[in-house]
Amino acid sequence: MNELHAILIGLVEGISEYLPVSANGHVIITGSLLGDPADLVKSLGVALQAAPMLAVLLLYHRRFEAMFAPSRAGETTFKGRHAWALFLAGVLPVLISGFLFKRYFYGLMLSPWPSVTGLALGGVGILIAEYTHHEERGVGMDGLTLAQALGIGLFQCLALWPGVSRSGATIIGGLVLGLNRRAAAEFSFLIGVPVFAAAAGLELWKSAPLHQNWLPFALAFAVSFCCANVTVKLFMRLLGRMSFKPFGWYRIAISPLLWYLFR
DSSP, X not given: OXXXXXXXXXXXXXXHTTTTTOHHHHHHHHHHHHXXXXXXXXXXXHHTTHXXXXXXXXXXXXXXXXXXXXXXXXXXXXXXXXXXXXXHHHHHHHHHHHHHHHHHHHHHTTSHHHHHHHHHHHHHHHHHHHHTOOGGGOBOGGGOOHHHHHHHHHHHGGGGSTTSOHHXXXXXXXXXXXXXXXXHXXXXXXXXXXXHHHHHHHHHHHOHHXXXXXXXXXXXXXXXXXXXXXXXXXHHHHTTTOOSHHHHHHHXXXXXXXXXXXX
């Protein structure tokens, strides 16, 4: 992979990872359009998830610090033991599912077709969730219950299918289970951190294609980290003025075009 292709893929990853549009699907499709080897693009897409993860750790460090703060029994704010319980409920289902079925889902990443299908279905899911959602009744992060966190964690398992989008699946889950848009997005960001760390760490450790292309990966990582910082800040500002519907319509609109390109 040459450096220009790596920078383009880093841009795509950084911009799309925390938006409900499927970063993995966009990376796979971008790599296919650029003509890069499928195994390298797959490995690069997985390993690059560490860059947006670091961006969220920096941007939301207060939320993570609150998890280590003392809390009183029965307290429902996102703090201390209660925060850890919510966090683990949102994370463990996908970590277990990913460990058990990683070979199957990694195989799906070698073709653009599962990603195109996941993009379309995820777009439909976002629209259904938005048209049935009542923002004024939605709860914030400090009202999140253990049952809601576990439900969102189960929704996150859908993102193992390429193109579905981890952010999209968890945000849909949050809306369906009664969170407001900002809380759904924020909890999605937080529970993505250990998922990305596990997936990226494993890929960096075992992927021969990445070891042979360390300079393109380093360039892509730097670009992805910078883009993710800007994207997350802008996305959270826009959530006060808009719904997730534009992302759903975008996914549905782009799917037929991609189907045509990959026929």
